[in-house]
Amino acid sequence: MKVRENLAISDTGFVFDPTSGDSFSLNPIATDLMNLLKNSTSMEDIKFYFVNKYEVSESTVEKDVIDFISVLKQHGLTESEDEN
Incomplete structure (x- = not known):
């Protein structure tokens, strides 16, 4: 699974979907994940990144x-992995 290629994601956590015109605000952790x-x-x-950065369990990260x-x-x- 991956997020759609055409999404604009700023360093501050602002996400803009040019297809729908919708925008979203993310916290810093969600921005990293996005x-x-x-x-x-x-x-x-992803689990390795968050476990090491925030000292949380793998199961918590996965959930x-x-x-x-x-x-x-x-x-x-x-989008699915096979879409381009």
């Missing part, structure tokens, strides 16, 4: 990532 997902980072690498992806899907901000 950028990792935009770069097609694997779940293992939070799955929850975040679910929200992204609800807003139509994801």
Whole structure:
């Protein structure tokens, strides 16, 4: 899973969807995650990143990532791996 290529994501956590015109504000952790997902980072690498940066458990990171992806899907901000 990755976020749609055409999304604009600022360093401050502002996300703009040019397709719908919708915009979203993310906190710093969600901004990090959004950028990792935009770069097609694997779940293992995402867990490694957050476990080391924030000293949380892998299971907590995995649950939070799955929850975040679910929200992204609800807003139509994801694409499947085989889409270009």
